[in-house]
Amino acid sequence: MEKNLKPNYFMKKIITLIAISILSTFALADGHKDPRSKDLSIRETDKKPGRYFEDQPDVTDDYQIHLIYFLGPDEKDREYDINGKAEKIIMKANEKFFKATKNKQKLKLDYRKDGKLDISFVRTNYMHKKFYTGGWNMNFPDYYLNLKGFNNPKKIYLSLADIKHKTDTGQGGFHHAWIFLKGDFGTSIHRTINHEIIHALGFAFPCQKTQERGGHMKSGILSNDGSHKFPRALYNHKKDYGCPDLKDSVYLTPTSDTAFDPFQIQCSLAQTARGILPDMKFEIPKRYNHKKLLNLKCNQFCTYGVGTYKSDLKGRKSLRKKKKC
Numbered sequence: 001m002e003k004n005l006k007p008n009y010f011m012k013k014i015i016t017l018i019a020i021s022i023l024s025t026f027a028l029a030d031g032h033k034d035p036r037s038k039d040l041s042i043r044e045t046d047k048k049p050g051r052y053f054e055d056q057p058d059v060t061d062d063y064q065i066h067l068i069y070f071l072g073p074d075e076k077d078r079e080y081d082i083n084g085k086a087e088k089i090i091m092k093a094n095e096k097f098f099k100a101t102k103n104k105q106k107l108k109l110d111y112r113k114d115g116k117l118d119i120s121f122v123r124t125n126y127m128h129k130k131f132y133t134g135g136w137n138m139n140f141p142d143y144y145l146n147l148k149g150f151n152n153p154k155k156i157y158l159s160l161a162d163i164k165h166k167t168d169t170g171q172g173g174f175h176h177a178w179i180f181l182k183g184d185f186g187t188s189i190h191r192t193i194n195h196e197i198i199h200a201l202g203f204a205f206p207c208q209k210t211q212e213r214g215g216h217m218k219s220g221i222l223s224n225d226g227s228h229k230f231p232r233a234l235y236n237h238k239k240d241y242g243c244p245d246l247k248d249s250v251y252l253t254p255t256s257d258t259a260f261d262p263f264q265i266q267c268s269l270a271q272t273a274r275g276i277l278p279d280m281k282f283e284i285p286k287r288y289n290h291k292k293l294l295n296l297k298c299n300q301f302c303t304y305g306v307g308t309y310k311s312d313l314k315g316r317k318s319l320r321k322k323k324k325c
Contacts, residue, residue: 039126046077055110062250063108064155065108065110065158068150068160069159070123070178071124072127073124073127086117093189094106096188100230122144122150124144132163136171137171138173142175142306153263153304156251157175160181161181163181170192170196172199172200173303174199174267175200199215201262203222203244264284267280268284269284274301277305
């Protein structure tokens with residue numbers, strides 16, 4: 001009797017410990033119970049000449065894409081923000097973007113008053129191991145950047161994260177795009193950058209022709225075909241059919257005469273789908289009246305203010321829950 005009881009007793013103990021461990025992992029993965037998750041301190045060893053830890057004063061009040069060199073707590077500082085490498089990569093990506101628009105438009109990048117690209121340095125003092133394998137949007141990395149003050153509604157944030165992600169070379173959702181510098185980019189890191197920036201601008205919307213796989217498309221820059229082309233369904237539509245056109249994004253220059261702010265569209269959709277930011281008023285321009293856009297009630301998010309609205313920290317499961325659209 002005792003011999004049979006002991007294994008059962010220890011088995012229950014083991015199961016209990018495993019359950020606690022799993023629950024702790026979820027809590028830590030969200031980064032809200034570990035005190036390091038809110039540690040915004042700057043290491044002395046990271047303070048170097050020419051480095052900026054905050055978004056510098058803007059030279060224009062226009063919409064802009066701000067660049068961040070992002071490190072985890074244990075990553076080696078390869079100084080991409082101060083040795084010119086980050087700037088070189090982004091400028092080349094913007095040239096490829098320009099070429100894909102048939103030399104019509106470029107991305108609006110954030111510059112300092114001295115004429116150089118404004119690049120901020122961020123090192124988080126906490127990073128759960130799951131973020132080397134899982135999603136970063138609407139999760140702790142987005143949350144941490146918000147805590148650090150990178151939450152301007154007139155900016156899109158592009159972070160060059162100097163880590164090795166197990167499955168991805170980049171990730172992107174509205175307001176934040178991530179590039180994992182130690183990934184295998186195949187032919188071009190620049191295609192990945194433009195791919196994720198376009199996601200951060202809200203594309204592809206569900207009303208986009210040939211849209212598939214949650215914001216991707218069947219061909220071109222947002223597909224898996226390796227192409228840097230901007231298909232007509234994404235850029236410069238043949239005719240207006242009530243769906244956003246990339247050429248009209250306020251983050252492109254020259255600015256379109258019919259420019260739209262993706263912040264209003266994406267956060268409005270997220271507000272409807274998830275009930276986030278209930279006290280804020282978002283408005284989708286009336287000309288975007290496609291039923292697939294207006295009737296969308298699932299799998300939408302807006303990282304603006306993440307960490308300040310109720311459901312993002314406590315119920316991440318429900319927040320990220322996917323339904324059939």
